[in-house]
Amino acid sequence: MEIIFLGTGGGRWITLTQKIKTGGFRIHSSKKIHIDPGPGAIVSLSEAEISSIDTDVLIITHCHPDHYNDGEILIEAMTYGMTKNRGVLACSESVLLGKDGIGPGISRYHQSKAQEIVVLKPGVGFNIDGIKVETFTTRHSDPAAVGLKIFTPEGVVTYTSDTEYFDGIADLYAGSNIIIFNVIRPQNDRIPYHYCTDDVIRVLREVRPGPNLAIMQHFGMKMLGKEVYEARRVEEETGIRTISARDGMVVDVNEGISIGKVGDKIIRDVKQKRLEV
DSSP states (O other): OEEEESOOBOSHHHHHHOSSOOOOEEEESSSEEEEOOOTTHHHHHHHTTOOTTSOOEEEEOSSSHHHHTTHHHHHHHHTTTTTSOOSEEEEEHHHHTOBTTBOOOSOHHHHTTOSEEEEEOTTOOEEETTEEEEEEEOOOSSTTOEEEEEEETTEEEEEOOSOOOOTTHHHHTTTOSEEEEEEEESTTOOOTTSEEHHHHHHHHHHOSSOOSEEEEEOBOGGGTTTHHHHHHHHHHHHOSOEEEOOTTEEEEEESEEEEEETTOSOOEETTTSOOOO
16 A cells, blocks of 8 residues: 655645645555545646556545636546546545535536445445545534544554544544644644644544654645654654655555655655655
8 A cells, every 4th residue: 555645735725835745645555545635636736646546435525726626627537527427436525515505516417427325424424446535524724624543454543634633632542653734823823713833643542542653744835844843743752653744755555554656766764764755
């Protein structure tokens, strides 16, 4: 399995300035899954020499532009230019139907070309070719937003999506091999509906059993230039291997966990050497 980070930015100002990219990430296992394709996802795929057509599942966790913007383009790719009914489109209720004045973010025309549509709500998931996707609640300004727990043959990958901390949230992440945290701000610089670094520390201290690897991404403007230090601090305070993602980073999960970047033939095992990316 590979986890490919096409864009590690999030929030309005990163999206507007593109200081770092906002294309979401992919999981390549028995199926090719694209998660939260924000602005620039299609361009980042081209730059990484990954075929957008080679997409089997498109998942969008909530209806904010930094998560759904390139969704329709990815559907057009997944369906071979809208010529085939193909692929799974799994999105929050706000993205597909609209909810509480938010959305929808994907047109009915584009929805009509997916072979299978799943309206994601907490506790509602799906299975495809040996991969199970479960969803859980978040606390975000889009009330329909969901987090993901993805069961692959190589392990369990949990994605927090955008959320703030609440009592019991760590229980939702139990059993994860890898947790991908959306972390908008450093230290304890907390804003509603999002994690800051201190929230990640709190969660990792509470989650049992702890993951093998925590990955921080979806950075806002105030995280730029601080993300490596912040990941180090999380690791030092929790004892859990923690890295900050970079645009183009690839996490290879097969025999152990290794880190590289798109196009690299050489990867480094995080168990053998402290990774500074």
